[in-house]
Amino acid sequence: MDVLRFTTAGSVDDGKSTLIGRLFYDTQQIFEDKLEEIKRNTQRDDDDLELALLTDGLKAEREQGITIDVAYRYFSTPNRKFIIADTPGHEQYTRNMVTGASTAELAVELIDARNGVIEQTRRHAFIASLLQIPYMIVAVNKMDLVDYGEERFREIVEEFQEFSDNLDINDITFIPISALKGDNVVDQSERMPWYKGPTLLHRLENVRPEADRNQVDFRFPVQHVIRPHQDFRGFAGQVASGKIRPGEEIVVLPSKRTSHIESITTLDGEVEEAGPGDSIVISLTDEIDVSRGSMIVRSRNRPDVTRQLDADLCWMNEEKMRRDRPYIIQHTTRRTQANVSKVVYRTNVETFHREEADTFELNDIGRVELETADPLFIDPYKINRSTGNFILIDPDTNDTVAAGMIRGVSEDVAPFGRDEVVTDKERETSPNVVWEGLNIPREDREEKNGHKSAVVWLTGLSGSGKSTIAKEVEKRLFDRDVQTMMLDGDNVRHGLSGDLGFSPNDRKENIRRVGEAARLFFEQGNVTLCSFISPYQEDRDRIRELLPEGRFFEVHVDCPLEVCKERDTKGLYKKAEEGEIANFTGVSAPYEEPQDPEIVVDSDQNDVETCVNQIIEALEEEGIV
């Protein structure tokens, strides 16, 4: 038995409470004494039970005839436990809808068949989309009042689809029901033979709740440090996303210290793997600084580290948003101060239009930029609901005043200080989402190949002999039955990077793409030879960070500029000096010599064979081939 959390939305009279009552009643979840109470209180002329009485909450609501807050209900079938966030449909309670949606994996949107799509339908659908609820059921209710007519149902479906095309909802199921009479809720309706789809309960029982749980990017916000005695220091927390096993290399944010998982502890014993939602205690192989608010992640799959957020925000407080003082932001187990530095726009949740605004009031939703005092470790909400959400707290009243969904790092906000500014390097090494999903692990390929994979990166001036040497190394390795691949400017610039020029930014992007491609070949088990001028140290370092330690060989093919110019095998220096080529390394653009390369070959003093030998020996020494 697993768990599905869903939320119900609809306007005041759409019959939400009746629907929930019906689900309970038809799945035999109502206790006899409750049923007696309902029968006693039913004031209807027909024989239908007032099922809505079952879910009525507080006295005030009974008096007003509306629900005023999110209420949680529970029922189960033999297959699944259900948690319903029952959110009120009354207009001023958008915030409750957002609250209910935040934990939901499915949304049931109720529409009164007589009224069709109304403003609130659009509002709710928008919120479901914004909160990234993976599944939606549109239940067209009160079909009994439109003679169970197919045509009316089709009209509403069309009407809904017309506007929902603009939203980000992947999976919508339309079901015609009558909650009052019980049609297509739990039992298939005989009065609508034209409807061949699933009943509401059938759909609820068959969606995959784990669909929105990110299984790939390991994120472990530390809640609490456990230190029972000198020999044990553990970090307690709930895995926000991804999976982890003992032995894996991790990095702790914000300190960026690396270590390995020593063990994963629970009262029931040590576990071999922990996944999303598991509450565990992690211990590391090294004594490093970890405290509440730290985040443990894989060293090669990091979130963005930033103080600048670009986010969708829903304002949930009667006091409007203030721009002149900071709020407290709570993100995972981290709290710091945050200023709303910019209101980008407010969204009209009925028309979906963007409106100009400089503050938000209760129930306003829109896009903002925030600046935080300490860095946060974030992922976009769309990719990772757990590390993409946050709340804002008013420091005076302690109220939770807003809910936020992170889009990413904002570009416009001026940082507090230079040192903590997010660099491109940090940003681009993070979304390494593919690696955990590899069907055949690299280790298995390596075993079959009889050698390890590696990336040999040859950098140097144009004409230094990089490609000549790389080609020769590849030939020699190939003859030894080593799996190889070769990437150089010629085969990359025509295809993969065909859209790029030679400006510093384009060069950077080119090298980034090559690095990613090299990594794919690397994971496939190859010794991958890359021959690129790659003039910037930063770019080369970034590729180094993509790969495990000891598998990246930076080879500086060292040759004086004068010699290269003299060689000028492709006639490029000449063109560059004549101004025909802009940004040419060595002429009109700088070359940063490698600071700490694995190998330096002197292609001026030595012949090709000597250089090749030097590289192959290094690979042998490191146990690659």
Next chain:
Amino acid sequence: MSLSSDTSEHLDWLESEAIHVIREAEAQFDNPVLMFSGGKDSLTMVHLARKAFYPGQVPFPILHVDTGHNFPETIEFRDNLMEEHGLELIVGSVEETIKSGRAKEEQGPDASRNKLQIVTLLDTIEEHGFDVALGGARRDEEKARAKERFFSHRDRFGNWDPKNQRPELWNLYNGRSRKGEHFRAFPLSNWTELDVWQYIQQEDLEIPSLYLAHERTMFERDGVLLPKSPYNDLREGEEYVEKMVRFRTIGDMTCTGAVESTATTLDEVIAEVATTQQAERSARADDQRAEAAMEDRKREGYF
């Protein structure tokens, strides 16, 4: 062992969520305390607290508000549990509260100390400076509880205002409070009665004997089957009868009704709960006083 390959996925999910909430409460507050009644929910809470901080010790004390009308079985069970796991127990005594004049014993035939517990509880919280009290209350128990938050904010007088609660989103719990205010935290919010029983079975937890069917001298009052005790006198027309009974909740002897049952093992109890047609608290005389009885008591600071 892998956490994700278990067949009882929903219990693992509930357990993980509860542990997360317990750790949040511990981390966000200075001086937490765990409420203990001796019932199945509170013994589940003790177990979860042990899990949350293992291999460390539970870093907060356990508080039992003793009305003086408890079943002797409850007290014995409590003391054994505390000793077995080395837990620190604090007892708040309703008897003491009455003696000190801070509360007045209800008079009359249906006198109950249930409401008096509120005074003792709030006094004890204030005396020790607890800023969060963890409890085993569940949202499925009663309709007023369906809207309760995981972190439930109380004002300076310990009161709950259902209309003025902080929204609770994702798994972010806002426990910021002003001086003098305190919180209740309910890690079992999403559990049902059946979930608790199944969990107790899965974890092989010891339970008080009151939950299993046993022979007991009982009498019936207003449709509720109450145990013979020094605190209940028979009224006209009532008589003692020997019954095979078990209790579904554990409270005071004065107001905790039993159900007739032959379930003498945990398996049988679970089978009974799974098919039962009576709401869990229907045998609680205190809930039947008024339709909104629980809501009223909660506003005043009851759990």
